Amino acid sequence: MQSRLRVQGHPIQPMLVTFPFGLFVSATVFDLTDVLGGPAFLGEVGYWTSVAALFAAALAAVAGMIDLWDVPGGRTRRTAVTFNLVNVAMAALFLVACLVRADAPQRGANVVLLLTEIVALGVGAVGVRLGARLVRRFDAGRRAEATTFDALGGVSGSTVDLARFRP
Numbered sequence: 107m108q109s110r111l112r113v114q115g116h117p118i119q120p121m122l123v124t125f126p127f128g129l130f131v132s133a134t135v136f137d138l139t140d141v142l143g144g145p146a147f148l149g150e151v152g153y154w155t156s157v158a159a160l161f162a163a164a165l166a167a168v169a170g171m172i173d174l175w176d177v178p179g180g181r182t183r184r185t186a187v188t189f190n191l192v193n194v195a196m197a198a199l200f201l202v203a204c205l206v207r208a209d210a211p212q213r214g215a216n217v218v219l220l221l222t223e224i225v226a227l228g229v230g231a232v233g234v235r236l237g238a239r240l241v242r243r244f245d246a247g248r249r250a251e252a253t254t255f256d257a258l259g260g261v262s263g264s265t266v267d268l269a270r271f272r273p
Contacts, residue, residue, distance in 0.1 A: 119173050120241060122166035123193065127230055129159030130200055134223045137215035149214030156204050156223075163197040185240055192233035199226035 136152030139145075170190045177186045203222050207213045215223075 119166060119169040120237065122162070122169050123233075123237060126159045126163035126166055126193075126197065127234065129155055129162060130196070130223070130227060130230060133159060133200070134220070134227060137220050137223060140215050141217060141220050146212055146214060150212055152215055153204065153207050153213035156200050160197060160201055160204065163193065163200075167194060167197070182240070182243055185236055185243075189233055189236040189240060192229060192236060196226045196230040196233060199223070199229065 133152045133155035136148045136155060140149035140152060167190065170186075170193070174183075174186055174190065177183045199222055203215075203219045203226075206219060207215070
């Protein structure tokens with residue numbers, strides 16, 4: 107399968123998925139620090155980090171839906187659909203947490219919202235596992251395992267005579 111959205115031969119969607127997940131983890135860490143008694147501004151930083159992650163998740167979801175058109179039917183398609191639905195579920199849980207905090211004066215987190223974010227990250231971990239399975243399935247046979255120099259993109263088909271470089 108070739109993704110429709112590519113940059114220099116690499117699919118965009120797997121790259122885009124890393125941004126929201128990393129931002130959601132960061133937001134949860136900020137909120138955890140806020141709940142444990144850290145500076146109050148960390149709750150607001152966690153809120154705005156979640157908002158940025160939601161925008162990144164929307165971009166990744168659009169790219170995922172475009173790529174879904176080219177996924178062959180059967181088990182692979184079910185895995186791809188499940189992967190996209192799991193990522194949407196994670197984003198939806200964070201969206202609920204953001205909407206609850208939107209009207210608060212300092213947008214700080216509380217224990218219930220922090221637990222919601224932790225559950226969302228657990229859901230996201232399932233998505234990471236499904237995404238890794240999809241990448242392995244689509245890249246199987248297309249590239250060598252990176253255990254030799256040639257597999258890492260070395261000069262293929264040529265050798266270097268080291269005797270020429272001895273003094």
